Amino acid sequence: MSKNDDFVNKNYYCRICNNTHEIKLRKNLAEKQSKFPFSYSFLHGELKNILTTLYLDDELEVRGVDVQQLRDDDLFSKGQVVSISSTLMEEIERLRTENEKLQKELNKLKKRKSN
Numbered sequence: 001m002s003k004n005d006d007f008v009n010k011n012y013y014c015r016i017c018n019n020t021h022e023i024k025l026r027k028n029l030a031e032k033q034s035k036f037p038f039s040y041s042f043l044h045g046e047l048k049n050i051l052t053t054l055y056l057d058d059e060l061e062v063r064g065v066d067v068q069q070l071r072d073d074d075l076f077s078k079g080q081v082v083s084i085s086s087t088l089m090e091e092i093e094r095l096r097t098e099n100e101k102l103q104k105e106l107n108k109l110k111k112r113k114s115n
């Protein structure tokens with residue numbers, strides 16, 4: 001099983017970059033939601049200064065996109081902070097799992113070499 005099986009790639013159009021971006025979403029993301037569409041916020045852009053909110057339905061289809069370029073003096077609302085933090089936690093968890101898998105693979109290779 002490939003390590004990408006738990007994720008699905010979706011595209012959204014960003015009017016600030018005037019471009020279509022791709023994002024990796026955990027497949028079970030919708031399971032934790034109680035109402036649809038739900039919002040999913042993160043930062044993107046070269047300077048990570050574009051606040052992005054995607055509105056996703058229960059099939060993780062993008063129903064709406066809200067992008068906002070942040071300036072230095074912009075403050076986040078509490079809801080935005082909570083939303084961005086939970087997205088980052090997801091990402092950290094994903095990287096942790098990936099790292100664990102790679103470590104196991106590496107150990108296997110090491111063993112094979114020493115035999």
Ligand SMILES: [Zn+2]
Nearest residue numbers: 014016017050
């Ligand atoms: Zn963009």
